[in-house]
Amino acid sequence: MTAASNRWADLRPRMISAAVMAGVGAVEIWAGGWTFSVLVVALTGLMLWELGAMTRPDVAARDDRPRRRPQGRLSAALGVLGALCLALTLVSPQEYASFLLLVPALAFALTARRDRRLSTLWAAGVMVAGFGLMALRNDSGTPAIVWLVLVVVVSDIMGYFAGRILGGPKFWPAISPKKTWSGTVAGWLGAAVVGAVFWQMGYASAGLILLSALVSFAGQMGDIAESWIKRRTGVKDSSNMIPGHGGFLDRFDAMTGAVVAVMLLSLLMPLPLPVGG
Template identity: 55%
Template sequence: MSAAPGGTKAGRWGDLKSRALSAVVMLSLGIGAIVKGGILFAALAVIVTGLMIWELAAMTAPARRSVSVALGVLASLALASVLILHSPFSLIALLMVPLAGAAMPRRDRILFGLYGLAIMLSGYGLVALREGVGLPIIVWLVAVVVISDIAGYFAGKTFGGPKFWPAISPKKTWSGTVAGWGGAALVGAVFWLTGHGWMFVVLSPFVAFAGQMGDIVESWLKRRAGVKDSSSLIPGHGGVLDRFDALVGAVVLLLLLALVTRLPLVGG
C-alpha cells in the first residue's frame, strides 16, 4: 500500500530518530557550555556564529565558496575580538562582516546584511547575557526556544491544519505556532513558580514568537536559494543556521528590549 509522502506514519516521523540523536548531542554540549560559562561558552558562541555566517553566505552566493568560508572565519574573529577587548567601541566590529558580505556580488544583499547583523548580535548577546546577567536568563531563553520548537514540531505533525505563512514557510502551521507559544508560556510559568519573577510568563510567548520569525526568515532565504537546508552539518536538522535561527530572533528581541527598557527579569 502506497501513500503520498508525509501521509504515512513513517513519512511524518521518519526524521525523528536522527533529529533526536542530534538534539541529544547538541543539548549535551550546549548545556555543558552554558553551565560552565566563561571562555568555554564564549568559544562556542564564536564558533557557532562563524558557521551561521558561512551558511548564510553560501546560500546567497553559492558559486563563491571560498568567499563564504572567509566570511565565516572573519565573523568568528570579529566576534572574538569584541569579546576579548570588552569595549563599547569594539562593537563596531560586529558590522564588518554584514557590510562586507552585502557589498559583494550575491543574491539578496540587503537581506544578507540585515540577517548577518542579527547573527553577529545574537552571538555577542548570548555571551553578554550569560556573563552580565547570569545563568538563569540563558537557561530560560534556551528553554523557551527549545520547548516552543518541540511543541510546535509535534503539534504541527500531529494536527496539521492551516499554514501560518505558506508563501514563506510552507511547513509551518497555525497549530504548531500556537503550540509553541503555549510551550513557551509553560516554561515561563515554571521559572515564575521557582521564584524568578512573573514577567517570565508574559515575555516567554513573545520570545517564542521572535524565535519563530527568525526561523521563518531563514526559511524564506532557503526558498529563494532553492535549498532544503542551510547545510548538512547536523544529521536530521540540516545546518547550524537551521537549528539556531530561532535563537537568533529570540536574542535580538531581548537586546532590543534591553535598549528601551529595563527587563523585569534582569537583576531581580
C-alpha cells in the same frame, strides 16, 4: 512507506542530533567563562559561513562551468571574519563593539550575493545574537541562558508535535509551507509555561511569562526568515552538518531571532530576566 511513517521519518535523527547538541550546550552553559564564549564564537562563524555559501552567486567561467572554489573560499572567509570580530568584542573597549558587530554585515553588503539585502540583515542578526548570548551569560548568569534555550527548544518541540498531530491552516504558506497555526500557538503556550516555571522557582517576576511568549514568537520569526532565505536562494538546508537538522543556521535560526528580540527589548525597557549565579 505510509504517509504516517513519512510524517515522522525525520524524528529519530532529529532527536539524536538534538541530544548531542543539548549535552554539549549544557556543559558549556554550566561552565560559562571563556569556554562558553569560544563555543558561541565558533557557532557564529559556522553560521556566517553557511549564510555565505547559501547566498553566493553562480559565477560562470569562460567554459560555462561554475567557479565553486573562489566562492567557497569567500564563504569561509566571511565565517572567519565574523568569528574574529565577535571574539574581538571580548577584549575591545565597549564603544567599539557595535562597529565590530557590523563589519561582517558590511562584508556581505559589499560582496556579490544572490540576495544581498536579506543576507546582510541576517549577518547582522547572527552577530548580535552571538554577542547577546555572551552578554546574557556574563550579566545575568546561567538561569537567563537556560531560560532562553528552554523557551526556544520547548517552543520548537511543541510546534513540531502540535503541527503534525493537529495540522490545520498554515501560518505563512508562501514562505514556510510546513508551519501551521496550531504549531505556532502551541509554541507560545509552551514558552509561557517555561516562563511560569522560572517565576514559580523565584528566578524572575510573573512578567517573564509574557516575555517568554514574545521571545517564542521572535524565534518563530527567525525560523521563518531563514526559510525565506532558503526559498529565495533555492536551497533546502543551510548545510548537511547536523543529521536531521540540516546546518547550524537551520538549527539556530530561532535562537538568533529570540536573542535579537531580547537585545532589542532590553534597549527599550528593563526586562524580567531570570537572574542567578
